Amino acid sequence: MGGKIKTETLLAQAGHYLDQKTGAVVPPIQPSTTFARDEQGNLYDSSRIYARDQSVNAEMAEAVLCEMESGASCKLFASGMAAATALVQTLRPGNRLVAPSVMYWSLRAWLISFCEDWGIEISFYDPADEADLVRVVNKAPIQMLWVETPANPTWQVVDIARAAELAHSAGAQLVVDSTVATPLLTRPIELGADYVFHSATKYINGHSDVVAGALITAKEDSRWEKACSIRAQHGGILGPFESWLLLRGMRTMHVRVERACENALAFAQHFEGFPGVAEVIYPGLASHPQHEIAARQMQGGFGGMLSIRFEGGVERTAKIIGGLKYFLRATSLGGVESLVEHRALIEGPDSPVPDDLLRFSMGIENVEDLIQDLEQAIESA
Known part of the structure; x- marks a missing residue:
């Protein structure tokens, strides 16, 4: 027996979960917000101090998503908007963001307002026209290229590998909103993307009972560290019960x-x-x-x-x-x-x-x- 385990098996087994003490095959919910120290002041688990950024249940779901997307790290957020905005907030005044003219409407509206307030240039391209994408990217220096494919709700499809080539040749990073494709149908990191975004509310949960977002990175670079810091400091985290529900939904x-x-x-x-x-x-x-x-x-x-x-x-x-x-x-x-x-x-x-x-x-x-x-x-x- 050898080789990488198939995605279907990874999902059905909730990341190969098995409680070694009880034999339970379903992960428990761990609602504790804080983690104690022993008499010498040492943490019982050195990786956990406070649940805002160290949630047991969130980490279980993050590990499965990270493996599915072939990423280096994954973080869950309280919503898709929380995840997307955390990444965009890593941009600095004077930076330039290129985004599709057709995309998730709420995010598009926020991008326009945020970029105007913070002195970030935003340029839009037609996702149905590769020549327009090339023209807009090459028009001026760029730090981030945002792709949504298929694009909601008119379902234009952008060539991710080509977009990655364009972004990287311009010294920028590529973010792919792969909510509709899901990690089952498309793996943007394997096609050259730097970050993958999901509104996990949608297919990842799949039962219309959890609001959540997810970011996966190809490498833990400075932008990723900044986005993780924004998540922790702004408190845009997913609670333990919601994380547990998300993982339960992922199993099917x-x-x-x-x-x-x-x-x-x-x-x-x-x-x-x-x-x-x-x-x-x-x-x-x-x-x-x-x-x-x-x-x-x-x-x-x-x-x-x-x-x-x-x-x-x-x-x-x-x-x-x-x-x-x-x-x-x-x-x-x-x-x-x-x-x-x-x-x-x-x-x-x-x-x-x-x-x-x-x-x-x-x-x-x-x-x-x-x-x-x-x-x-x-x-x-």
Whole structure:
């Protein structure tokens, strides 16, 4: 027996957990906030003083994520926003950040505000256009390149290896938001990324009951140390119960993501060319402009997220979403239940998202039920 253990086994066994004293196969919750010393003043565990930055349960989940992503270190945060903002806050006034024009809306809004307040230049590129990415990166000195792939909610796919080459040739570091791809489908560090970001609320937890974020680094450099310091000092940590729930969710991530990918592909294929449908946007379709890139860097599936644009404009699209019976009209993604959202109405008048677009997060239900649900909503609209 030899070789690296398969990811599915790592996840199912919660990082090979086994309590050597009791034989328990499920990790316990350790809620203690502080750790005692013996009579001589020595810590019983020299690695633990205070739980804000030394949580037993967080470290269990971090170890599994770190191994999955082929990283040097991983830290969990209280939310995806806490993780992303901690890394961006390592930039200094006068630095330049390049980010995609289509990305997680809340983070995009925060980036614009933060960079303006702190004298950091922010430039946006079109994630569907590699030439535009090259032009924006090379326009001026750059310290950080941010990539979200696939990009929410229009699912452009950026070539990570090419982005890493561009960033490094410009003396910058590459951050990849791989929330939608998950570590099961894409491993950005293996493609040259310096940091990987996840909203762990989504597929990593997968049950819509934990808010969490994760950062993984390729090496423990000075920027990583600064981000970890910001996490500890700002207190953006994940509690022990939430960390325990996160690890519990991770134990089934491989089967959940596999089923979501299968459902998304079948759903996308069914509705491509369907009467009343203007466009189906899914990286797994041959019609997707970056399908070849997705096929190269997404192994085992194309994700559980897709968007559909409908004929008849915003009014008919609103009727369609209102007529759905099985899809839940709710924000977020990556849970076992299927969700749908009219993103342009949620984001407001400044949204770059077309107002005839619905975003679908495919769960693990029977896909025929989901197909029939959208069919009847289209016919009734």
